[in-house]
Ligand code: ADP
């Protein structure tokens with residue numbers, strides 16, 4: 074039987090406001106701050122305290138909702154989601170349930186078959202929980218440490234419809250969302266720091282079937298690559314179960330990145346297990362239409378619009394624009410290059426990013442943000458090529474050295490004596506030498522084997538140590554060969 078995957082994504086993005094969602098505690102970098110240094114009675118769940126909504130967080134949430142073309146509910150309701158866990162000192166999480174902040178949005182992604190619209194079911198506000206660190210000492214009993222710095226930080230949950238069908242589509246959607254929250258300035262997109270987190274709901278069904286299969290929910294997906302692997306693994310696992318006539322069990326799974334397997338965490342809880350009820354300590358959240366309109370009017374250029382603008386403004390092909398738009402950082406890098414030197418044709422810049430840099434990322438595992446060079450460094454090398462100081466082959470090898478070492482083009486070129494030879498006399502001498510040393514080939518050429526011209530070219534370039542100006546060689550070689558005729 075052949076199956077297709079059906080995937081829906083739940084995305085949690087912290088809203089990186091200065092203070093937390095319901096108290097005045099600062100939002101600190103959880104990977105740096107000392108544990109439990111940004112806590113107060115509200116976010117540590119002391120009795121007798123009252124939450125107050127952070128207006129900035131609502132504004133940030135509205136930015137995202139509007140960027141995703143959602144309908145905003147002018148009135149939304151905070152609800153208590155009750156469960157016990159040590160990272161949740163109140164015993165409940167303030168979230169939104171029945172009337173979320175926004176609903177019915179969409180995000181367009183690119184797939185090999187063209188554009189695809191992924192529907193967004195809801196966008197709601199909630200608070201983050203604390204962080205547990207589980208310690209298993211060699212000698213002693215295991216224990217867990219609780220850090221409440223993250224407890225009460227504003228969190229936005231964005232829930233898609235199950236419209237995604239492949240791991241690649243999931244990455245396109247997830248990275249599209251990540252780019253949007255970054256562009257809106259509400260989240261740094263730092264997956265390693267856990268400020269944006271993804272959970273994938275995965276089911277399979279026979280191709281052609283319209284019914285949904287039983288889904289699992291996969292947690293702790295920390296990288297796009299890991300998420301893709303987890304989904305592929307689940308697809309295989311569920312297909313094997315169904316092929317063997319066994320049911321898929323609805324449950325919550327974890328993803329073990331090192332073993333490359335999913336594992337059962339707990340059986341899936343149902344909404345009624347949480348005993349949701351309206352938060353009695355907070356009134357309904359009412360947002361004025363004028364405020365919504367103002368936020369909409371102030372939205373920055375969003376990634377997809379930016380891709381289309383880049384394509385038109387710099388006369389690129391749609392494919393080139395799409396590649397550059399694979400993330401915000403690449404678009405930034407591209408436009409930084411053009412800003413730093415407008416004399417280099419945008420298409421040249423685009424081709425070098427898509428060709429040379431992307432190849433480097435594939436082979437080295439580096440990325441546009443982790444690599445050792447900046448926009449101005451790429452521009453420098455392109456300028457050297459543009460002004461004929463080096464030829465294209467040399468430019469590529471210099472770039473390679475730069476990517477490996479982080480040293481600048483000028484230094485590498487002068488140290489290794491890579492400057493292009495454009496001296497006419499010198500090139501003429503080399504050509505004559507090649508023609509004199511290869512009388513047989515010259516004869517063959519004169520007898521009509523014209524393709525030997527390329528061979529002569531190669532010999533001259535070899536004598537010049539790869540550094541001669543190719544167009545000068547071509548011109549002079551043509552002249553000399555014509556003289557022989
Ligand atoms: P919860 O996980 O809290 O129970 P929902 O029922 O709203 O929440 O569903 C969460 C996610 O699961 C949504 O993104 C939705 O698209 C996705 N989903 C629902 N049913 C399926 C299914 N059969 N296969 C894959 N994904 C599904």
Ligand code: ZN
Nearest residue numbers: 096098113116
């Ligand atoms: Zn607090």
Ligand code: MG
Nearest residue numbers: 083272274290
């Ligand atoms: Mg869920």
